[in-house]
Amino acid sequence: MVPQSIENLKAICRDVRADIVKMTAAAGSGHPGGSLSSVELLTALYFNVLNHRPEDPHWPERDRFILSKGHVCPVLYSVMARTGYFPVEELMTLRKFGSRLQGHPSYKALPGLESSSGSLGQGLSIANGLALAAKLDGKSYRVYCLMGDGELQEGQIWEAMMTAAHYKLDNVCAIVDYNNLQIDGKVEEVMGLNPLVKKWESFNWNVIEIDGHDLAQVLKAYEEAANHKGQPSVIIAHTIKGKGVSFMENVAGWHGKAPNQEELERALQEIYGGGK
């Protein structure tokens, strides 16, 4: 795929945000908050970073992306559709009976998904297995894995952090969408993660800390991660839950709630700023 300019990526991010609110509104349920916080991270990844062929989703040399926090599948479905995995119109079937766009990702339902997810904390282990296989086979593909900050409370992730470092899986790039909120409230109040950077560093990871909504920083972080050898890399991306829709920003209640028609219209107006 031809890499996009930052200006183009910004425009695509607006479309992705619009997709997220439209899809969840049409479904009447879903998870807009954490989807909106990951928009720049996944748009940059799917349009400019991944070595992939949307028209040939089983291409063996492709880079892999594992969505560990499966509930934010609206953002993943959107970037997949917009990079050509399936028609953009299909996005509106999210969560509906018979849809390939299941409420949480189903590997068997939709070509291009690299795993099923929804039960939190499992993706990094899967990414490690794929990365280990690449090393065994002498292949150069890379494996990316997006996790939520609340998700890091799952113990399995810390097991997988040890495994990736132990086997020196420098072809793994973990991404933490650090939006500070989870269903029950602020992450630091529910079950604190601080000091998060030190934790990853002490597990022998290369840590790259960025503003997850600044596309230039996001792109640079992916490049730095790819160039770092001998250790897995993690991008700790500071983000805002609900980013781009003022009444959803930093409100835990929008973790798993769909906008109604009026809210949808307001959201779209804000996203496109009055004109597309």
Added chain:
Amino acid sequence: MSIKKLPNRDGYGLGLIELGKTNPNVIVLDADLAKSTRSDWFQEKFPDRFFDLGIAEQDMLGTAAGLALAGKIPFVTTYGVFVAGRAWDQIRTTVCYAELNVKIAGAHGGVSVGPDGATHQALEDIALMRVLPNMTVVVPCDAVEAKKATIAVASIQGPCYLRFAREATPVFTNEEDSFQIGKANQLVDGSDVTIIACGPIVYESLLAAEELQKEGISARVLNMHTVKPLDAEAVLKAAAETGAIVTAEEHQIFGGLGGAVAELLAKQNPTPMEMIGVKDTFGESGTPEELAEKYELTAKDIVKAVKRVLARKKD
């Protein structure tokens, strides 16, 4: 004449070595129990294809899922309790939902684990694995069959659970006996009752049939090494031809082989049944013999169960 005894996990180790030679995609993972599960036999011969994940079963299952997604055939190995129980959600959501080609070996099944006590005696694993869509569940009866089962699961696509015992148990099947996943082996024919068993307790079932023969009771013995998919044809034939069934397994009487047989018969041909197994309780420390006696898992107990079921048999 004393019969040769071997732990059926030895068959697993030998099967892995065979697979290592013939299939470069086979990878073995363990969670710090390689010596005990016999996966170290593979490790010694194929060190580049063996990975210890440490005492982290959930991560081990996820890592195996990733390897399977990349076309490998990972065998994850640990005790049955730690894999079927602790990593159940990983097996359900990551492995079975996506129908990934992950092979799961659960060692130390049953109370005959002995002195380690209840925490280490897997008594629920067959039920936990059998309830999962896309899963195949195989419970070999001896070391020879365990080797065949290990090799056989590598040749089918999709998740499989293999269950092994800890103690040396009688080796009574032969290399040349056929072994096909999903197809029961009839070891003894009989017309009055059928004993359907899996795992090392199949041998006790044979002893029970011998004992019953002396009393003029003709018992058929089926080695139901594959609990899922159940060989419905063999079960229905046994029900139709013998009219009474006793199941035997070193597992809770709920949800395992007995449950599988009962579910089938209730729908297709209700037949008087008795179930030999652990009766809704935990195990404890002791010698395998003491425990088999206490939890009523011996040939003697199977004989009693046969007599109970025969008393209820319809003419």
